[in-house]
Amino acid sequence: MPCVSVLELEQEVLAGVTVFVLRYALDTEPDESDLLPLTSSERERLARFRRREDRVRHGGARSMLRTLLGQRLGLAPGEVPLRTGPTGKPELDPRYGIHFNVSHSGAYGLVAITGLGEVGVDIEAIRSELDYRGIAERVFHPLEIAELEAATPEPERLRRFFDGWAHKEAVLKALGVGFSGAPRSFAVLGAGRLVCDAGAFAVAPERVRVAKVPAPEGYAAALAVIVGARSGGVAGEP
Numbered sequence: 123m124p125c126v127s128v129l130e131l132e133q134e135v136l137a138g139v140t141v142f143v144l145r146y147a148l149d150t151e152p153d154e155s156d157l158l159p160l161t162s163s164e165r166e167r168l169a170r171f172r173r174r175e176d177r178v179r180h181g182g183a184r185s186m187l188r189t190l191l192g193q194r195l196g197l198a199p200g201e202v203p204l205r206t207g208p209t210g211k212p213e214l215d216p217r218y219g220i221h222f223n224v225s226h227s228g229a230y231g232l233v234a235i236t237g238l239g240e241v242g243v244d245i246e247a248i249r250s251e252l253d254y255r256g257i258a259e260r261v262f263h264p265l266e267i268a269e270l271e272a273a274t275p276e277p278e279r280l281r282r283f284f285d286g287w288a289h290k291e292a293v294l295k296a297l298g299v300g301f302s303g304a305p306r307s308f309a310v311l312g313a314g315r316l317v318c319d320a321g322a323f324a325v326a327p328e329r330v331r332v333a334k335v336p337a338p339e340g341y342a343a344a345l346a347v348i349v350g351a352r353s354g355g356v357a358g359e360p
Contacts (some may be wrong), residue, residue: 159199243294
């Protein structure tokens with residue numbers, strides 16, 4: 123099982139959300155005892171991962187998710203009734219009133235759990251070799267690109283890109299659409315300020331809360347919550 127700690131989120135906008143940080147041992151195969159919470163179908167899926175690092179991250183995150191949700195529901199981890207929602211996200215039946223999301227990159231992962239509404243979390247290892255300008259041109263809003271280009275020196279610009287990417291992906295995950303949605307239709311600017319094109323979201327933009335999450339050195343992370351209503355995705359999406 124990965125090492126786990128609870129992040130202290132000081133931003134008032136995130137009150138009511140608990141975020142757990144996972145640290146993976148990527149140099150060893152998952153221990154059989156760590157995989158006990160998994161169902162048979164989850165084990166079968168895990169066995170299909172070809173890279174050890176992917177098996178460690180996926181198996182560890184899923185086991186810990188089941189353990190954490192089981193503690194909240196008063197159930198054994200293997201009995202937590204996870205299901206796949208219409209957009210492919212794992213979820214619980216709405217009657218439980220618990221929303222969650224998982225992300226991992228490199229040696230770390232995040233699990234966010236809340237009763238506020240749909241939640242998205244993202245963590246990204248900062249990689250200097252990435253063609254981040256090319257990616258930004260494809261998925262960033264013009265306001266985000268302008269903010270990125272204004273950042274200096276180059277290491278700060280790289281950090282700003284990954285901060286922006288994590289914020290944008292957290293919002294898209296909360297909406298349940300991912301980057302297949304319309305990522306250039308909205309911007310998450312400094313201090314988590316959300317700017318949307320007209321009709322960008324199928325939910326009222328004021329319901330969307332976004333904030334930076336404390337991350338390990340060399341990583342960027344962010345969280346988004348849709349408060350008060352189930353998400354409806356990006357406008358125009360099926």
